[in-house]
Amino acid sequence: MHEWALAEGVIKTIKEYSKDKKIEKVVVKIGELQQIDIDIFKFALDELKKENSMNKLSIILEIEPAVLKCRVCGKTWSFSENLKELDDFIAESIHFVPEVFHAFIKCPNCGSPDIDILKGRGVWIEKIKFKGE
Amino acid sequence: MHEWALAEGVIKTIKEYSKDKKIEKVVVKIGELQQIDIDIFKFALDELKKENSMNKLSIILEIEPAVLKCRVCGKTWSFSENLKELDDFIAESIHFVPEVFHAFIKCPNCGSPDIDILKGRGVWIEKIKFKGE
Amino acid sequence: MDPRLSIINERLKNIERIIAVGSGKGGVGKSIISTTLALLLSKNNKLTGLFDLDFQGPTCHLILGAKDEFPTEEKGIKPPQINSVYFMSIYYFTRDNPLPLRGWEVTNLFRELLAITRWDNIEYLIIDMPPGVGDEVLELLKLINKKEILIVTTPSILSLNTVDKLVKLLKNLNIPIIGILENMRVQPSDIVKKYALENKINYLGYIPFDYSIEKYIGEINLFMKTKFVLNLEKILHEKILF
């Protein structure tokens, strides 16, 4: 459950950003590549909301599929299927630090490791909407 | 007139990209930071169009003002005025290789050299429009 | 918005001193010196962490003699203790595979590792910097609040010319420089001392080239008895730490 650490970042950022203004909702993108455990992440967010007296804050989680693009040949592909087939060590390493995937994944077309994560890397705060906005 | 070299890149890219299709117009952005000599650049484009039997091709040049943003403190500023005050060596170096500006320019607010060129770096093909598109 | 930015200094706030060992130049001994520094602090009963920031050429794990350790998950990840040093490195996740990265990916990796690593109650954090003044270094300068830099160089004009670039950068930003350490001296030379004087940097002393060191890499007990380590210990003892 290293998800807790990421949840802390989310809550602290919201707190700092909102200052005293009332927040209506927050949208958090969760990139598929990192294979976040959503239940644990939600649990962590809930606990941290309590600790920070933000009980009523609504945080919407949106999963973003992983899309990769080779910088050499231009091939673009969805990585969703491949994620299931990774060996345990690689999957766990990417779970901790998504960039590590450059050590293991090659372009299926040209073999290059010079691959861009177009979408779906990790945790990102997409939007903070204030009340009355 | 190193502008010739950049014009060659523009013409060659258009040629390769268009293959046999008829092009209606091309929009080329010219970032202010690089202080391209527009007359020389236009002259080079015209000569190269002749050499490549593209006489009728219309290339529209659009100057893009230089806007910088400090990655440390977030300050965003227009660099247009400052460009006139650079010393000759620095101006010429940036003219050849815009990135060199990181060696000379600091954020006016926090002193950091970790500055992003938001807009107006150098020569860029913005759009190639085919006939009938 | 990047949720990691706000949490990085939170993770580091209880650490007494954060010392980044840098040079700008490669191959001058940054990794061996930062690792030894961490080992010596720990030998002197300081709780010490070591962070290998050289993502593309990590080597601290070899010097420390790491084997198949792996961080444990606990509200983040906890760096395993190796020879009593709390050690974090990209090596855990890549092993010996190359990790080709574009700059923005280096930045991402930096932020992710610092956001999730829980250093617990270490007193010292030693950071082994990569060569160059690229994304890792710029992120370190931008995101880590309290930090001091220990500069390492060899007595060569090729090294000093590159070191001078890092020094200029740090001075412009008023980042504290602990001093400059001359490493791998093979013959009398005063260029480093002179450079330090001219630039008002503390000259910490020199470590001679130690021909025996190669065979003790990874053999901590023997390594700690080398002349290299004894020399470094003496300098650090006198000049900066414990």
Place this chain on the structure above:
Amino acid sequence: MDPRLSIINERLKNIERIIAVGSGKGGVGKSIISTTLALLLSKNNKLTGLFDLDFQGPTCHLILGAKDEFPTEEKGIKPPQINSVYFMSIYYFTRDNPLPLRGWEVTNLFRELLAITRWDNIEYLIIDMPPGVGDEVLELLKLINKKEILIVTTPSILSLNTVDKLVKLLKNLNIPIIGILENMRVQPSDIVKKYALENKINYLGYIPFDYSIEKYIGEINLFMKTKFVLNLEKILHEKILF
């Protein structure tokens, strides 16, 4: 669309051999070897260019003994000839200032310099690579069509571990490796030779540590008579070039 991409190989197309001197590891002698290689080729009547790709720690200009040369503009920019080598370096534009760059800026700089530099009719182009496997190296691998890599290492497990990462990367992409050159040997050791054998790479030989070299940096006439240069000349002569 980036107008520079299409023109880069156009600029290089008449060059017979493009040799990039790399290692992944810093401080192993890439710059001194690439510069000497360029000087030796030129001495053997080959029209030779040298491109310092280490934007953040350029040093070839010091070894070559560059002074206040500056490229001339002529339908691009022409690298000045220094000691008969056509030499291009970021040094012309930054002089001794630090050049902190993010990855995308490194990529931009790489593309700009290669797009505007006119090498004329050189026969050999030597590229001095920076440490790491970052933007410079990835751009080189992506954008320069014909290239061969000459690997440099010291006989140290710390170097070899990092060198091995570059080698794995190159092998995966089927990029030709000329061979591996052992530099700065201070005592008998067969780790580099063994490594070469195990990885089916041509072992080119070794260059001993040369204690005199430091004082001849930038003094080309004396430099060319050092043991370092004589050793390198012998190896290159036998194994790869002229």
